[in-house]
Amino acid sequence: GGEELALLEKALGLQSGNKYGAQGERQIPVLQTNNGPGLTGLITIAAYLVKQAKKEQLLGKSAEEKAVVHQWLEYRVTRVDKHSSKEDTRTILKDLNTHLEDKVYLAGNSFTLADILMYYGLHHVMVDLTVQEKEKYLNVSRWFNHIQHYPGVRQHLTNVVFIKNRLYTNAH
Amino acid sequence: GALKPAAGPRVLNDFLADKSYIEGYVPSQADIAVFEALAAPPPAEFYHALRWYNHIKSYEKQKASLPGVKKALGKYGPADVEDTTGAATDSKDDDDIDLFGSDDEEESEEAKKLREERLAQYESKKSKKPAVVAKSSILLDVKPWDDETDMAKLEECVRSIQADGLVWGSSKLVPVGYGIKKLQIQCVVEDDKVGTDMLEERITAFEDYVQSMDVAAFNKI
DSSP states (O other): OHHHHHHHHHHTTOOOOOOEEEETTTTEEEEOOTTSOOEESHHHHHHHHHHHTTOGGGGOSSHHHHHHHHHHHHHHHHHOOTTOOHHHHHHHHHHHHHHGGGOSBTTBSSOOHHHHHHHHHHHHHHHTOOHHHHHHTHHHHHHHHHHHTSTTTSTTSOOOOOOOOOSSOOOO | OOOOTTTHHHHHHHHHTTOSSSSTTSOOHHHHHHHHHOSSOOOTTSHHHHHHHHHHHTTGGGGGGSSSOOOOGGGOSOOOOOOOSOSOOOOSOTTOOOSSOOOOTTOOHHHHHHHHHHHHHHHHHHOOOSSOOOEEEEEEEEEESSTTSOHHHHHHHHHTOOOTTEEEEEEEEEEEETTEEEEEEEEEEETTTOOHHHHHHHHHTOTTTEEEEEEEEEEEO
């Protein structure tokens, strides 16, 4: 929660260094703002930070794009969790792989907050994938490799290596 | 070299399977150069290329301001993938297949022939199959007449054997005594297209060099 938001702040070029609290059993992040109500929840705070950084385009440009961005942010907090089962993880990778078949970014042609938060959310999954699994979820691998190279996003997180299987692969 | 329309879409598709852009991680003149060289969007079956095509199309208005410098088409294409695991890097560009044909005037006839051969091999390696194809990995022992046989030539003859569903792999020379070395060479075959009988027939046809051929190992993969 708090760690991820700190990463996001840097990725957005913000210097704020906010302090985040954590609420309840699921450790939902809380941000106490100076002049206003406290903000609760990853998506809420993330969207707030994007606006603070004056990068609203990261939330989507058209109405449809905004909706798709929000869809993936919702997906992130409801489905992608450090405690997901192996089977849940496989479903997520399968969903993503299908969605990314004809898209460069989650929302289509533009890089958005959805890409950033899905990248942070899935990092711990991608780090542990085998070579065969990376090949199996080829579109996810392509997307993940792209996002981790996006300036300012990866920061101190491990660089996940993707090697295209060259010669005698039977995983076609 | 000229544009190879037949080789083009499939090689482009495979190249883009794990990449968002032709070069690097941002759209650049490299993408524009390749985009403009295509007469039409790639067919739907090449969905990686189509994904890339539609994405680059969305940059049409900004194309002049994209970074980089447009180079000759022959400069773009599959090259050795960046390997950062620290394992021994392959400095020989064995897998360097020219996407659209090289503009290099100094290219000799031999280099051209080798490249076309490799492009054909690359294609046959990478062509998509709808169903799982039964393949086998075969290790062959090819024995020369005597210790004076030119083993380099012998290997060349063996590797010159081309067939749909046959891919040659690595090889080495193994001493068998009296100064004679046999060629041990690996290949991967599609079971329903290539069999050991056919391989034996074609290898032993090089009567000047080959005395006999045996299957040293045969594994289903």
